[in-house]
Structures are given as structure tokens and as C-alpha cells.
Amino acid sequence: MSEKKRLHPITIVLNTLKEIREALIPIFVTFFLGTENEDGFMGSTFFTLLPLIIILWTIFSGFAHWLRFTYRIEEGELRIEEGLFIRKKRYIPFERIQSISTSEGILQRIFGLVKMSIETAGGNGEAEATLTAISKEEAGRIKEALKRLKENNRTDVADANVGDVQQLTGGPANQHMKVEGDVLQEPLFQQAGETGEVVYMMSFKEIFFVSVTSGGALGIIAAAAAFLSQFDDWIPYDRLFSEAREYIAHGLIIAFILGIVIIFFAYVIAIVRSMLKYANFTVEKAEDHLIISYGLLEIRRITVPLKRVQGIEVRENLVRSLFGYASVYLISAGSNSREEGFEHFVVCPFIKKEKISGIVEELFPDYRIDVPTHPIPRRAKYRYMVRPVLYLALPVAIGVFLLKPWGFLLFLLFPILAFIGYLAYRFAGWNITGDQLMLRSRFFNGRTLYTLKNRIQAVNVHKNWFQRRKRLGTVDATIMSGFGGTVGRTVDLDEGDLLKIYQWYSRTKGDGELNL
Amino acid sequence: MLNEPKNRIAEKALVVWKIHGVIQTAVFFIIAIIVTVLIFLYDWPKWIIFVMALLLLIDGYFSIFFAPKLRWKRWRYEVREQEIELQHGLFVVTRTLVPMIRVQHVDTEQGPILKKYHLATISISTAATVHEIPALDEEEAEHLRRTISRLARVADEDV
Numbered sequence A: 001m002s003e004k005k006r007l008h009p010i011t012i013v014l015n016t017l018k019e020i021r022e023a024l025i026p027i028f029v030t031f032f033l034g035t036e037n038e039d040g041f042m043g044s045t046f047f048t049l050l051p052l053i054i055i056l057w058t059i060f061s062g063f064a065h066w067l068r069f070t071y072r073i074e075e076g077e078l079r080i081e082e083g084l085f086i087r088k089k090r091y092i093p094f095e096r097i098q099s100i101s102t103s104e105g106i107l108q109r110i111f112g113l114v115k116m117s118i119e120t121a122g123g124n125g126e127a128e129a130t131l132t133a134i135s136k137e138e139a140g141r142i143k144e145a146l147k148r149l150k151e152n153n154r155t156d157v158a159d160a161n162v163g164d165v166q167q168l169t170g171g172p173a174n175q176h177m178k179v180e181g182d183v184l185q186e187p188l189f190q191q192a193g194e195t196g197e198v199v200y201m202m203s204f205k206e207i208f209f210v211s212v213t214s215g216g217a218l219g220i221i222a223a224a225a226a227f228l229s230q231f232d233d234w235i236p237y238d239r240l241f242s243e244a245r246e247y248i249a250h251g252l253i254i255a256f257i258l259g260i261v262i263i264f265f266a267y268v269i270a271i272v273r274s275m276l277k278y279a280n281f282t283v284e285k286a287e288d289h290l291i292i293s294y295g296l297l298e299i300r301r302i303t304v305p306l307k308r309v310q311g312i313e314v315r316e317n318l319v320r321s322l323f324g325y326a327s328v329y330l331i332s333a334g335s336n337s338r339e340e341g342f343e344h345f346v347v348c349p350f351i352k353k354e355k356i357s358g359i360v361e362e363l364f365p366d367y368r369i370d371v372p373t374h375p376i377p378r379r380a381k382y383r384y385m386v387r388p389v390l391y392l393a394l395p396v397a398i399g400v401f402l403l404k405p406w407g408f409l410l411f412l413l414f415p416i417l418a419f420i421g422y423l424a425y426r427f428a429g430w431n432i433t434g435d436q437l438m439l440r441s442r443f444f445n446g447r448t449l450y451t452l453k454n455r456i457q458a459v460n461v462h463k464n465w466f467q468r469r470k471r472l473g474t475v476d477a478t479i480m481s482g483f484g485g486t487v488g489r490t491v492d493l494d495e496g497d498l499l500k501i502y503q504w505y506s507r508t509k510g511d512g513e514l515n516l
Numbered sequence B: 001m002l003n004e005p006k007n008r009i010a011e012k013a014l015v016v017w018k019i020h021g022v023i024q025t026a027v028f029f030i031i032a033i034i035v036t037v038l039i040f041l042y043d044w045p046k047w048i049i050f051v052m053a054l055l056l057l058i059d060g061y062f063s064i065f066f067a068p069k070l071r072w073k074r075w076r077y078e079v080r081e082q083e084i085e086l087q088h089g090l091f092v093v094t095r096t097l098v099p100m101i102r103v104q105h106v107d108t109e110q111g112p113i114l115k116k117y118h119l120a121t122i123s124i125s126t127a128a129t130v131h132e133i134p135a136l137d138e139e140e141a142e143h144l145r146r147t148i149s150r151l152a153r154v155a156d157e158d159v
Helices: A010-036 A043-068 A106-110 A136-152 A154-169 A204-212 A215-234 A242-278 A318-322 A353-363 A378-402 A406-427 A465-469 A495-505 B012-042 B047-074 B112-116 B138-154
Strands: A070-074 A077-082 A088-093 A097-103 A113-120 A129-135 A197-201 A282-285 A289-294 A300-305 A309-316 A325-332 A345-352 A429-433 A436-442 A446-452 A456-463 A472-480 A485-494 B076-079 B083-088 B093-099 B105-109 B119-125 B130-137
Touching: A010 A043, A010 A106, A010 A129, A043 A077, A070 A136, A097 A136, A097 A300, A106 A113, A113 A136, A129 A136, A197 A345, A197 A353, A204 A242, A204 A345, A289 A345, A300 A325, A309 A318, A309 A353, A309 A472, A309 A485, A318 A325, A325 A353, A325 A446, A345 A353, A378 A406, A378 A472, A378 A485, A406 A436, A429 A485, A429 A495, A436 A472, A436 A485, A436 A495, A446 A472, A446 A485, A456 A495, A465 A472, A472 A495, A485 A495, A495 B093, B012 B047, B012 B112, B012 B119, B012 B130, B047 B083, B076 B138, B083 B130, B105 B138, B112 B119, B119 B138, B130 B138
Parallel strands: none
Antiparallel strands: A070 A077, A077 A088, A097 A113, A113 A129, A197 A282, A282 A289, A289 A300, A309 A325, A309 A446, A325 A345, A429 A436, A436 A446, A456 A472, A456 B093, A472 A485, B076 B083, B083 B093, B105 B119, B119 B130
């Protein structure tokens, strides 16, 4: 497979669409400028033609990028050459490839193609290389080729890995790197038709409910509230003449109704989008990895090696937790899904809290989900209630000052914030069961992190001056995830509990005090 | 073990931090001078000068005298066979445990001021975190780096 290959020609369309999407705002701006500037200095023709020029350019550029993009497998490397004016050559050695995943967009599905993303260790976000559209057979061939080559020099590869990383950090030879077997040496090749035992599926009802209560949909409601509040603040009724007032008032009512209709539709669209996204949500377990797949129009498949999972997080959003539902996330080292800002993989977007332990403990026998929570001491209640109030004290003060006299209503936020703080106080806590640490905290959304002693990278305990006076302290446990880490934190634990967690994590056992 | 970590950082760290404090104060001083000139040029309210002078005084005392001393007093570290323990902080005192098995690599660093005083900073990286011990004696830092490297390499999973 050493000859240079091009992607499927449908890539031209995909490239063009992508560029048009990026150019949408300039197109709109110039279009409106064009209609308003009738006799401007450039003349209207230029501005009306500009969008056309931009679109023609994107088509040309989409075509050119397709033409110039080639890939091949040569000398144990995936070699990609691309670029219109600036030629870019990217050679990715196989041993650095962490995972290969495929997904299908609508266009890819129509033509029976897949999009292949290739990730390497130490990548910082973006996929290292993306083959936008290749046939399924071709994808299979690439995977096979990589697999074969990898198996051939498996031992070399392990050494090469260590060398690689040393090179990356640029450290001298006596600075060693510990490469954990499950992090670098086990690349993952996801088979297209591969299936495992189904452990979790979402019913239509659940998908509907998750969509209705999702952050996106709720965000629209918040935006609606903001939109409605605009009317009172910005329209100076009194200064307008009575005739004009009537006229404007009519306009306002129409705008108001229009606004509500738009918001309603936006909400419905958000729900539909979310439902399409989560449709057919299925989690399967194959021998050593999980396959999460979802989506109706665009199918996403995510493969998570069980060994790479660093922790499990249960999130309870305010609305969903009222109905006794929560979401379960896996925190994985070198996660390769950053879609929609998901830093972590969602395994169960919507699940009855009682059912979590059944599913999670089946997948991960080392974890215990239903463990009792050691609460926060009562003397920390006041601190929990004051904290959110303090966070917003300055914005509220500014708001009150600027929006007199209605701004005083903002003071009503304080009791609400104090109540949120109280809920956080009730929610927070910790537990240690064997080698498992659980940390719970909440601001708006409740977050329960489960992790194992040998997955925690470091533990911090700290106290500030106020905490010291009340014999309280905060604990942080950092685990590995993607780029950087994820920190589990619980604030205002009892001093004694803090010591217990610290001693549990310490490899050197002993008695004493923290003396912070 | 739970009594404070055994080792303190080099006493010369105090000097280095004081120099940092002086530099910081000097920068603020220059900014204050510029603002003062502007105040006279454009006839802005004069009380700003007094406020600035006061702030400068407080900051100078804090960053040259108060903070270095307290920080030095708080900084402690201990490297054991299985783990590294750190303690530091001015107002928020933090104690950190890093197991040897999690250590990925150790670096020493030396800026121009540290070099002049034969000091070096050591930074210990895990897969997700970086921990620094500032201002150790050069030899001590080098020794520590080797020790941690060696211990980290032999550390076995104990769980």
C-alpha cells in the first residue's frame, strides 16, 4: 500500500460545506452591506457579488484541497501530504498511533464511506490526522496494515515508545519515563462490525426526557428569560410621544409574540437535535473494551479500552435529579472523543440512580457505587451557604448600582444562592471503601467521582485561614484524563476525615497530625 | 510520617524571593511614576497619587519582607522510598502526596537569579500534575533528581 492515494471525491463537497459554514458570517455581513449601501463608494454590485465570489472560492478550495491531499503507508509510517500553497507533510509512525476511530456523517453514509480519525499519544486535542471520506474496505485495509505491522515488531515498538516519549520531553537519558502498558502500548483498532454484549440501551422515553432536560434546551429557556427581561430595561416608554407610543407598543407586542415563537421553535429544534444525536444509544461490552454508539443521521462509535478508564463520574443535573435520574461518565486517559465539549465519555446519559450500581459494577468489578457518604460536619454549613453568595456579591453590587431601582431585586438572588449552597452542603461528602475513593461535590450539578488508589496521580489537602479556625480542610485527588487531569474535590471536610484520606493514600503508614 | 515533612528548602531562597519582591516593586514603582506624570499633565485628581503611594508601600512590605519569610517557613518536603511529600503555602497551606509509582519524570531548572546563588528548582511530573520544589541547593537538587528518578524506576505497583 505504498502508492499515494486520494480520498473519495465526495470530500470535495464535504470540504466545501465546511468552508461555507465558516464563511457564513462574512457572507451575511457583506450581503446586508450590499443591500443597504446602495450608492456607497464600492457600489452595490461589488457587495452583492462578493458572496458569490466567496462561494466560488470555497468550491475551488474544496476541490484543490482534495486534489492535493494524499496518504500512503510506507516504511512503517502513515504519510500524509496536503496543502494548497504551503505543502504540509505529516509522517506518523505506527508506534505513536494510539487509536483509530471511524464515524459516518450523512454524506458518508449515502456513499457507504467512513471518516477515519487517527490519534497519537501526546496529541493535545485535535485528532492528529483525519481521512475525511474513504471506503469501508479501504478503512479495513488500513487497520489491517497497521495491525500487521504492529504485531511484527511488537517488542521493538515497546522500546520505541519509551524512546519516543523521552524525545518528546527532551530530557537527558537518566531521566526515565515510566510508560504504563495500558497507556501507550496498546493501540486500539476498532472493527466496523464488531459487537459485544449489550449492557445498556436507552428507551425512546428516556431519550426524549434527556433531550427535554438537557443543558442545551435549558440554555434556551434561560436565553428566553433574558430576552423577555430586555423589554423592560431598554424601551424608554415615558419619553415617547403618545402616538408613537401606541405604534411602538404594537410593534413591541408583535416582537414579543415573535420572540416567544422563535424561542419555542428553538427549544423544539434543540430537543429534536439532541434526540437525533442520542438515538439508538447503546453500550456494548467486548472482551476488554466498551463500544458506545449513538446517533440516527450521524452515527458515532466510541471505543473505550476498560484498562484506560481512570474513574467514574456520576453527574446529577438539578432538573434530572428531581426525578431521580443521573448521568454516568467514564474518565479515560487519552480520551479520543472531544465532540460537543465532552471531556469524558458518557456511558449512561440518563439512568435511574438505583440502576447505576448494577451496570457500572458489571463493567468495572473493582468499583462500588452504592456506598454511604460521610457527610460534611455541621459547622461547615454556614461556610457552604456564604460561599456562593460571596462569589456573586460583586456582580450583584454592580448590577444594583447600574440598574436602579429595579436592580434591588437582584438582592433576591442572595437567599437563592444561600439555598444552593445549602443543597451543596447536603450533597458533599466522601467515602473510602477498600481501594476506592469517592468524592462528592455540588454547585448547580452534583458530581460524584469514584476512583481507585492506583489511578490517583496525586492527593492534595489544604486549609485556608478560615478553615483552620473551624478545623476544616479541602481534599483534591487528581486523576489522568485526556490532556491534563481531572480533579475530584470536596471542600470543608472534618480535620480527622482529611487525615484519614491522606493516610489512606500514603504509602508510608504512621500516626500524627496534618499540622496545616 | 504525619508530622511535617523533614526537609526545608535552601535558606538562600529567602534572598532570591526578596530580589523578586524588589523587582516586582520596582516595576510597580515605574508604573506609578508614569501615572503620576500623566496626572500632572492632564490635571487628573491628585489623591490618586497618595493611594498609589500607599499601595506601593504595602505591596513592597508584603512582597519583600512578609511573604518570603512566611513562605520559606512553610516550605517543607520529604522524599521517601514510596512517595514524595510537599507542604507549602502562604494563606492556604497545602500538603501534597505524590506516589513514586506515579512519577513520570523529574526536571531541574535554573533561572539567572537562581544560578547566581547556586540554587535550582526541581519539578516532578506525573501523568496529570506537575509539582515544584523551588530553590534547592544545586547539589541537593541534582542529588534529589537522581534519587527520585531511581526510586521511581524501581517503584512497583503495590495495589
